[in-house]
Amino acid sequence: MPSERDASFTLTSLDEGRSLRLPNLRATVTLPDRQTFTAPLGLAPLVLGKSPECDLVVTDPKVSRVHCEIRLTEQGVLLKDIQSRNGTFIRDVRIVEALLPPGVPATVGDSMLVVQPSGGAAVLPLSTRGSFGDAVGEGLAMRALFARLERVAKSEETILLLGESGTGKEVLARSLHQESRRAHGPYVIVDCGAIPSSTIEAELFGTVAGAATGAVNRAGFFEAAHQGTIFIDEIGEVPLEAQQKLLRVLEARTVRRLGSTQERAIDVRIVAATHRNLKAMVAAGKFRQDLYFRLSVLELQVPPLRERREDIPLLVERFLSSRNPPLRASDLPPETLPMLMGYEWPGNVRELRNVIARLVLFPELLHEILGPAEGYASEPTAAPLRADEAAKVDPEDLKLGKLLELSLPEAREAVLAELERKYATAKLRKYDGNISRAAEAMGVSRQLLHRLLDRHGIRAKDGISESTAARRT
């Protein structure tokens, strides 16, 4: 049996930190009836549990929905219980967090978990920089991603960025453009989640006068991106019919404006992104397989923030230093960083950026902001006030606290921003994350709601389970 420090069981840094030896490991769970569940363990940790959202789904009734996490580290395989009901055990000792020696069984529910090498190791190049364009990150996961981006930036290949909402796909796409040979050309962003499906083709490919009622001669986003880069965000939202035209553009590198027969040659580098599991959408008939294959030649996974907590201090410094006047982490209360490091970050880096902006104004809200009442996993808050009830609120009851230290315009903006955030969160919760229904109930357009969610780092509930699955596919 290999020793606990055997390199076949640890992440090992090579070439003075320029590459990483990644052993080929598998985690296998055997149920009492000998049924087995298995999954490869790579740089991304595996979450084990009964929930279909887990990476290693185990049907043992004594295993919790989310039971434990298995993570490969420089010290070995780290097994961490995630507050499971029946506990996680190594050699009959209940553990909170412990290194799991190779081949040694751990117990989860009535089942046995073993992690073992299964073939040769891979060597992953690591970036020696802690950034790629505007994106920062110094943990192994981001340095491995930056190394791949550095290599593909100069190529002309289409790139597909996958990852949960707020992980940084847009900032990476923009950085790819800046690091590419097209840096002096246009960079055009198309947010397919914010464009109504009825107009998406006109927006992408352009129109000629008379193509439809009121149509004018207009170039689409592809033409606008000529000699530059087009970033197609939320590509999973593109309707099937438009997907077919998109595939044709990707293959022929020509566009035909709606209503025209003329093909126009375009010279565009395509970067697409989605928080959805495109493979699952292909299986469900919602995304064309040929388009997926065309896009996924270079598929890069952007890890969620909870899997790279080591990047949090650097990101906090980045967000604070870009304020006016610039701040440092030491300007925040001392318990801030440990609390930020311990939070789950369902809205990822976007949520971190917004939390920092709020903490700068209201540091005393630390516990309220990062407490269990936030995020969609939490219970709904009390029903919002009706307009007639709101009118009865006595202004004398409002706690002004820190607001009194601000100018009136700043205080007004801070209060309105907070109201907007809580209102949108409550409405989305009520409509189970359905943007269209929430927007309708709020009396605003879907586009405005998208912008509002973006501003506050709120994540719509739809797609959460898909995106969790997307990390592993």
Ligand SMILES: Nc1ncnc2c1ncn2[C@@H]1O[C@H](COP(=O)(O)OP(=O)(O)OP(=O)(O)O)[C@@H](O)[C@H]1O
């Ligand atoms: N590694 C990073 N370094 C610095 N800033 C980052 C990083 N990742 C994300 N951000 C910031 O977090 C915010 C959200 O990032 P971004 O919009 O790129 O996420 P996204 O994955 O494209 O989200 P969505 O899927 O919702 O469109 C932006 O303000 C971005 O600048």
